[in-house]
Amino acid sequence: MENYKLGVRASWITVIINIILAIAKIFAGVLGSSNAMIADGVHTLSDILTTFVVLLGLKISSKEADNEHPYGHEKYESVFAKILSILLLITGVFIGYKSIIILINGNINTPKSIALIAAFLSIIVKEGMYWYTIKVARKIKSISMEADAWHHRSDAFSSIGTFAGVLGARLGFPALDPIAGIIVSVLVIKVGVELYVKSVKELVDESASxxxxxxxxxxxxxxxxxxxxxxxxxxxxxxxxxxxxxxxxxxxxxxxxxxxxxxxxxxxxxxxxxxxxxxxxxxxxxxx
CATH class of the missing domain: 3.30.70.1350 (Cation efflux protein, cytoplasmic domain)
Structure with missing residues (x-):
């Protein structure tokens, strides 16, 4: 039960930070004429959804054994981790698709400096959220929270791509924005696949190390x-x-x-x- 409380507290902290960060990024994207920053803000909104999935997983997996589940509910952690890994995969594909479309069409505006500042702040905040969440996840041995931590890091990667793209566009190299987005999407998809495989191993009664x-x-x-x-x-x-x-x-x-x-x-x-x-x-x- 102590692990459940620790996980819930960490999850709610990240939800609050993500809500503030998503609003700030979308606002900066609109004000700064940056499609990449708007997409980055939407990516952060997806983090809020995945954290709610983690909260649900923690609540169910922490329940005591009952007549229908005499061995307990811990495997629900792996079920929800699979859901989160799929969300990561969808996020990665979405980022890559949008970047490819922008690169093909060439509709790239020159963003304003506010978008650059927002991307830089997002990198720092999201990387901090990753380390905070992964530390709690490993302490309570929660695979779904670990997946959520990687979702935070994928958002940090996304912000790095956004920062590079915005900076490149302002320096006269607009194609850097979508190219960076494609690279970020590959990294996010890779993490999603790894977490999916890890969750499947836990569901098929794999041996301990x-x-x-x-x-x-x-x-x-x-x-x-x-x-x-x-x-x-x-x-x-x-x-x-x-x-x-x-x-x-x-x-x-x-x-x-x-x-x-x-x-x-x-x-x-x-x-x-x-x-x-x-x-x-x-x-x-x-x-x-």
Whole structure:
């Protein structure tokens, strides 16, 4: 629940900043005769939509397990991350399409200095929002918030392209505006594809990393009475991990003693590895 509150607070902060920034950019674009800046402002408006999607994802994924979802709701994080990655892809395609049309038609106005100033400020603000959001996302292990952070950075990339285009147009090179837009669109699409692949991996019960598997084996094997590990399987479930592990115990001890050893392994793994949501221990007889 603490992670949910932290994520919600960060998301609302970015919503407020984006609303102010979008209005300022569109106003600067209209006043400064810059189509690129107007498009950049619309891009920022799309960030507001994606952040609301993140808020919805955080709310649902933080719910406790129920009869219909006995394993919890964490996978909804990955579902909403897929939605955000698709929005990133659409945004990238839109930016690229508009830039290509402008380049073909040659309808490029010479923008005023207010558009240049707005683009520069947007780069600073959006990059700051990226680092703030990505820090919170990694702390609470939220893939949908991580996707939202990259949406902020895509807006910063967009503003870099806008800045270069506006500056180029004012220096007598109007074609730099749409060319920069095309480059930005490719970067945004790349991020969208990467996040889509990452969210899909979480939805298909991919195993935890080799590093995590090594830690689990070391901690389980260090428990007194564990004679070895026969099998270890893990699956990523949203921002959590489910563990199934088979351990060897002396074949001559009682069922109660074997159960106690398994209980110690279970308690240690869940207590010392915060990402583990549930651990299932199965005991096997060890014979020399």
């Amino acid at each position: 080799e590093e995590v598997l090594k830690i689990i084996k070391e901690k389980a094997g260090s428990i007194d009475g564990v004679r070895g590990i026969k099998n270890l399987k893990t699956r990523v479930f949203g921002n959590k991990i489910y563990v199934d592990i088979e351990i060897f115990v002396d074949s001559n001890i009682s069922v109660k003693a074997g159960h106690d050893i398994a209980e110690k392994v279970h308690d240690r793994l869940e207590a010392e590895i915060s990402d583990i949501k549930h651990c299932m221990i199965h005991i096997e007889p060890f014979q020399k």
